[in-house]
Amino acid sequence: MIKKNIILEKKNCSNKEIIKFINKFHRGFKVLSPKEKKQEISKIFYELKNKKFSKTNDKNRQNIWNKSWSRPAKFKNFFVPTYAQKINFFRICGKLIYTESQFLEQRISQYLLKYIFKKYVNKKLNICEFGAGSGKNIIFLKKQKLVKNLYASDWVDSAVRLIKKNGKLNNLQIKSFKFNIKEPNHDIDFVKNNIVMTHHALEQVYNKYKKFINLLIKKKPQIVVHVEPIVENYDKNNDLDKSAIKFHKQRNYLNGLKTYLNNLSDNKKIKILKDKRFYFGTKYHEGYSLIIWRTVN
Numbered sequence: 001m002i003k004k005n006i007i008l009e010k011k012n013c014s015n016k017e018i019i020k021f022i023n024k025f026h027r028g029f030k031v032l033s034p035k036e037k038k039q040e041i042s043k044i045f046y047e048l049k050n051k052k053f054s055k056t057n058d059k060n061r062q063n064i065w066n067k068s069w070s071r072p073a074k075f076k077n078f079f080v081p082t083y084a085q086k087i088n089f090f091r092i093c094g095k096l097i098y099t100e101s102q103f104l105e106q107r108i109s110q111y112l113l114k115y116i117f118k119k120y121v122n123k124k125l126n127i128c129e130f131g132a133g134s135g136k137n138i139i140f141l142k143k144q145k146l147v148k149n150l151y152a153s154d155w156v157d158s159a160v161r162l163i164k165k166n167g168k169l170n171n172l173q174i175k176s177f178k179f180n181i182k183e184p185n186h187d188i189d190f191v192k193n194n195i196v197m198t199h200h201a202l203e204q205v206y207n208k209y210k211k212f213i214n215l216l217i218k219k220k221p222q223i224v225v226h227v228e229p230i231v232e233n234y235d236k237n238n239d240l241d242k243s244a245i246k247f248h249k250q251r252n253y254l255n256g257l258k259t260y261l262n263n264l265s266d267n268k269k270i271k272i273l274k275d276k277r278f279y280f281g282t283k284y285h286e287g288y289s290l291i292i293w294r295t296v297n
């Protein structure tokens with residue numbers, strides 16, 4: 001069990017702390033000065049004003065994901081999305097950093113996943129990830145010996161195939177299957193007493209997660225872990241956060257999950273075990289808020 005908190009749990013921290021933290025992953029980067037940060041935020045608002053991130057319909061979104069998982073990039077021994085390769089700006093503890101490093105997000109995301117599972121999940125069980133993309137998260141957790149058997153699903157065929165391929169590449173058996181979070185089929189009895197995870201997947205479904213959450217409540221996993229952008233966690237009085245709220249809304253990302261889970265908790269249907277913001281994300285938003293819950297017997 002890890003006792004120390006990591007800097008990603010802090011709303012603000014010094015450049016020195018950020019430099020020490022990022023140096024663990026990569027050495028060439030720069031923390032933007034307050035003036036440079038302000039300029040970057042203005043650019044984001046300009047892009048938002050021009051509706052650069054406008055929502056798209058379901059059919060389009062499905063085509064985009066199908067294509068994306070048909071041509072993945074490779075990071076270490078995993079296939080990962082190509083869009084993850086060349087991200088230059090990151091938000092971290094209220095600051096912006098610039099880097100030319102490839103895959104910095106993957107490195108920090110793995111570090112965070114390991115931290116979350118060691119500190120907040122702390123149970124070695126089977127895991128099923130929904131909206132799993134390439135399956136890289138559960139493969140990583142298995143390699144870290146933090147989970148047992150692997151199940152993964154996605155709503156597009158190319159991802160279901162890629163999960164299998166990624167499993168083979170890592171000599172792992174993964175049961176992968178097609179599953180639409182918005183219209184869940186009910187054949188997921190194997191989640192009982194195990195771990196369910198969504199990682200940047202509910203992000204994609206706007207407010208169409210209720211049937212899925214209600215199905216989970218019936219199927220009684222032991223613990224449910226969401227690592228998602230939670231719009232309720234941003235501070236409306238902070239410019240960097242304001243840009244993320246606007247981005248989130250323009251993209252039609254996850255709407256109201258935290259409020260929905262809090263209501264279920266008030267009605268004694270579930271118990272929320274952890275609700276936490278990690279101050280880390282890309283230029284436009286933070287995808288790493290954590291909510292962990294379990295059903296109530």
Ligand SMILES: C[S@@+](CC[C@H](N)C(=O)[O-])C[C@H]1O[C@@H](n2cnc3c(N)ncnc32)[C@H](O)[C@@H]1O
Pocket residue numbers: 065130131132133134135136137153154155156159179180181182198199200201204205
């Ligand atoms: C940003 S990716 C994240 C993939 C993976 N969880 C990760 O962290 O690398 C979002 C994933 O959600 C999937 N997705 C989008 N809408 C979905 C839906 N309605 N049901 C299931 N998966 C969906 C996409 O196909 C894609 O694989």
